[in-house]
Amino acid sequence: MAVEALTRPGETMCALYMADPHSYSLVERPVPAFADDECLVRVSLASVCHTDVIIRQGIAGHVRYPFVPGHEFAGVIAACGANVRWLHPGDRVAVHTVMACGQCAHCRRGDTNGCEHHEEMGSSRDGGFAEYCAAPARHLFALPDHVTMAEGAMVEPLANAVSAVRRCGIRTGEQVVIIGPGPIGLLALQVARLQLPATLILVGTRPQRLALGRPLGATHVIDARQADTRQQLMQILGKGGTDVVIECAGTRSALELAMEIVGWRGRIGLEGVHDGDEQVPITPYQLLSRSASLLGVNGWTTLDFAEALDLIARGLVDPKPLVTHTFPLEQWEAAFEMITDHKDEAIKVQLAP
Ligand SMILES: [Zn+2]
Ligand SMILES: [Zn+2]
Incomplete structure (x- = not known):
């Protein structure tokens, strides 16, 4: 583990955390360690999804406790593991939060959203409702300079x-x-x-x-x-x-x-x-x-995610009119209320950790 490469060694961060179905709260947690093939991402914006509302209610069937929620996010690479070759600190990235095993029958056919050992940042591994998230480099998609973080955090829903x-x-x-x-x-x-x-x-x-x-x-x-x-x-x-x-x-x-x-x-x-x-x-x-x-229609493949980013980058899909509200992470409860109570005609609400 390349823990020594942390930009903030030993420091803590703010994160939403779900230890069990009944706890969903903002906590101080250690900045995550990251493996040699992973990057530490400083999360810039994370979109709140209807699934997050269900997760918060403690009734989502697909989660594995404990975890940091948030599966639609983008940020800046803060540090890279020793074996990361093509990405660098400072790179802006969207996070491909679904993690397929690459080895089951569905993955072997390239149908990664049918993965039998499917994991996801934000429901079975730590996700983006936190200041930092550790993610495998192969799950990070570099954002072109003209693509904003708000757009980057919309790649997953677009997929x-x-x-x-x-x-x-x-x-x-x-x-x-x-x-x-x-x-x-x-x-x-x-x-x-x-x-x-x-x-x-x-x-x-x-x-x-x-x-x-x-x-x-x-x-x-x-x-x-x-x-x-x-x-x-x-x-x-x-x-x-x-x-x-x-x-x-x-x-x-x-x-x-x-x-x-x-x-x-x-x-x-x-x-x-x-x-x-x-x-x-x-x-x-x-x-x-x-x-x-x-x-x-259940989920998306890597091809869908790549195409989604391409559509945004080429201006063929515009997610900006959908992002109606942005809240600091500390105001996560207000952000969730926007969605559950349909306040102010909110469509997509984003959190800035
Ligand atoms: Zn979602
Ligand atoms: Zn698989």
């Missing part, structure tokens, strides 16, 4: 959107409906637009989020509280329905709507996280008769 769009296989000229204008929905909208669909409809219930629809590429925006959503959609789509629905709302009504409007050889990408025990009735004949597919 989810890239993954969802890829899964649905949108072809030029198709009709696409995005349900749920949350952070992933608004990012998926921008990625879907790049596939050149003929129609790109955003459906949701919150006016301030829906207002971003057209500037970010939607051809139509439908406020689901205003009128008969299905009727409005079918008027735009025509009787054939839609080729693709990306369901980012994670609600029963959203999935039911998706199954109603999906057309011949249509694909429904399930990106929104539903409650683990939620039941939604399906009419098998409806899907069968249209040769339609219901596709789960």
Whole structure:
């Protein structure tokens, strides 16, 4: 361990810490030691995700205690382990927080998000809601100079959107409906637009989020509280329905709507996280008769992450309008309240450790 290379040997740092399902608090912790193939990253900004809200409630099934949460973050390399060759202190990086083993059958096929021994910084290893995080060098992606830290901390959620769009296989000229204008929905909208669909409809219930629809590429925006959503959609789509629905709302009504409007050889990408025990009735004949597919989308691969960073760097996706609030780490409770209470029309909230 290259502990002696620490920039702040023996010092402590501020970190959110979860020792067990009932403790989620700001603590003083030692600046982490890092291995020879790791870097010590000074975290600049970390985005708060809906998953973080679930983790804080102590009901997330995928975590391993104890850990520092935060899985969407970017920072500056403070120190490098002895075997790190291509990165240097001072480099600005986005952190590829999912850690695949590289050796299971899924990893061997390059399908790293199916890894059987999957780990993640921010749920099973220490993550980014801290001043420092130790991360393997191969999980650090250098940020081009013009990419801001706020954008760098949005690469991970964008990788989810890239993954969802890829899964649905949108072809030029198709009709696409995005349900749920949350952070992933608004990012998926921008990625879907790049596939050149003929129609790109955003459906949701919150006016301030829906207002971003057209500037970010939607051809139509439908406020689901205003009128008969299905009727409005079918008027735009025509009787054939839609080729693709990306369901980012994670609600029963959203999935039911998706199954109603999906057309011949249509694909429904399930990106929104539903409650683990939620039941939604399906009419098998409806899907069968249209040769339609219901596709789960779980996580992202390294390719998705690399593509997400590239899309931001080339200005093809703009995550900036989504980042509505930034708080110092000490005010983490206020940051979480913005999301849980839908305060001030918050979309994405970031913490600055
Ligand atoms: Zn997330
Ligand atoms: Zn694996």
